[in-house]
Amino acid sequence: MADAVLLHHPHGEAYEPSWFRTYSKKIGMWLFILSDSLTFGALLFAYSYNRLSTPNWPTPFHVESIRNASIMTGFLLTSSLTMVMAVLASSRGDRAWTRNWLLATMAFGAGFVLLHAAEWNKLIDEGLRWPLFQQLFDLKPGTNPEYVAATRNFPQFGGTFFALTGMHMLHVTIGIMYLGAVALRKLWLPILAVLAVACWWAPGPFHYGFYVMLFGLAIAAIILFLKPMDYSDHDIEVTGLYWHFVDLVWMFIFPLVYLMSTKITS
Amino acid sequence: MTHPAGDVVTAGHLHQGKGQFYGVWGGLLILTVVEIALAYNQVFTPRNMLIVLLILSIIKSALIIGYFMHLKFEAGRMKWLLMCSVCFCLALMAVFFADAERIVSLGWKAH
Numbered sequence: 001m002a003d004a005v006l007l008h009h010p011h012g013e014a015y016e017p018s019w020f021r022t023y024s025k026k027i028g029m030w031l032f033i034l035s036d037s038l039t040f041g042a043l044l045f046a047y048s049y050n051r052l053s054t055p056n057w058p059t060p061f062h063v064e065s066i067r068n069a070s071i072m073t074g075f076l077l078t079s080s081l082t083m084v085m086a087v088l089a090s091s092r093g094d095r096a097w098t099r100n101w102l103l104a105t106m107a108f109g110a111g112f113v114l115l116h117a118a119e120w121n122k123l124i125d126e127g128l129r130w131p132l133f134q135q136l137f138d139l140k141p142g143t144n145p146e147y148v149a150a151t152r153n154f155p156q157f158g159g160t161f162f163a164l165t166g167m168h169m170l171h172v173t174i175g176i177m178y179l180g181a182v183a184l185r186k187l188w189l190p191i192l193a194v195l196a197v198a199c200w201w202a203p204g205p206f207h208y209g210f211y212v213m214l215f216g217l218a219i220a221a222i223i224l225f226l227k228p229m230d231y232s233d234h235d236i237e238v239t240g241l242y243w244h245f246v247d248l249v250w251m252f253i254f255p256l257v258y259l260m261s262t263k264i265t266s
Numbered sequence: 267m268t269h270p271a272g273d274v275v276t277a278g279h280l281h282q283g284k285g286q287f288y289g290v291w292g293g294l295l296i297l298t299v300v301e302i303a304l305a306y307n308q309v310f311t312p313r314n315m316l317i318v319l320l321i322l323s324i325i326k327s328a329l330i331i332g333y334f335m336h337l338k339f340e341a342g343r344m345k346w347l348l349m350c351s352v353c354f355c356l357a358l359m360a361v362f363f364a365d366a367e368r369i370v371s372l373g374w375k376a377h
Binding site: 084 | 351355356
């Protein structure tokens with residue numbers, strides 16, 4: 001390797017260039033993304049296996065659910081665009097527009113989570129449930145006979161649906177917290193505390209979002225106080241990789257779970 | 267914004283213009299609308315619908331991975347190693363789909 005370039009650290013050590021010709025934070029995030037894609041792959045496989053091995057799998061999603069899920073998809077795709085704009089702004093050193101584009105990404109992500117939460121509330125009220133919900137939350141009987149029948153006859157429908165979409169929603173929520181820490185740094189902590197309190201008053205299962213927010217607040221506080229730093233364009237790019245991954249997973253969940261279970265009556 | 271000494275930065279990895287990203291975003295939206303239209307009108311049988319939706323999803327994911335995640339502009343060895351390893355692991359899961367179809371015909375049946 002006669003033409004290898006050694007990079008010199010200020011303390012006199014020398015590092016070989018990365019084999020992937022990029023910085024280590026990016027490689028680390030890609031490795032995390034690979035492992036997380038296998039997690040979602042396993043969940044999607046479990047859903048697909050259940051569906052293939054179950055004759056008469058329910059297809060109960062009406063126009064309202066498909067419309068809601070389509071708007072959610074639009075929000076997530078637009079959030080990916082704003083995230084790319086944030087990365088471009090950071091690469092040219094524009095701190096104000098980096099923050100603005102990151103806040104726009106968070107806004108679209110939050111819109112996705114709120115719409116999804118509303119969709120979950122509606123489906124649970126109508127009777128589409130994970131059998132565990134009934135035991136944990138003592139819910140009233142469902143109002144839509146179609147969803148009640150789907151839950152009674154095919155409990156794995158609700159199980160796979162809520163597991164897949166819940167895991168994805170958790171990733172989006174964590175992504176929003178991550179973006180907030182990078183965009184706002186310590187200013188994000190009181191905002192996260194207010195959101196946690198707001199979750200306490202949320203209806204139904206979303207009350208438990210309080211604990212997710214509280215946990216996120218603790219982790220964000222530890223990171224922001226123990227390692228306060230000015231986030232570079234590399235950090236913004238790595239944040240973007242995580243956010244695009246979350247969008248990528250939805251590109252598979254939306255068609256396989258929603259579009260393959262449509263019940264459009266003309 | 268400074269980088270720690272020792273970090274290697276790929277040259278020119280963010281030289282694309284905004285227009286390209288808007289174009290990719292537009293393409294993703296169009297593909298999504300096509301998927302919704304096909305599902306809404308129930309154009310294909312469920313089996314063919316699944317194949318078409320999966321193909322469209324793979325195209326969309328290639329656009330996101332290539333352009334938004336910038337993998338298209340990374341070193342070749344990185345692209346190949348990452349994509350081949352994840353596809354191989356996902357393909358291993360797919361081996362068990364044959365069992366799902368077989369299970370339908372098993373079990374006690376009322377006559």
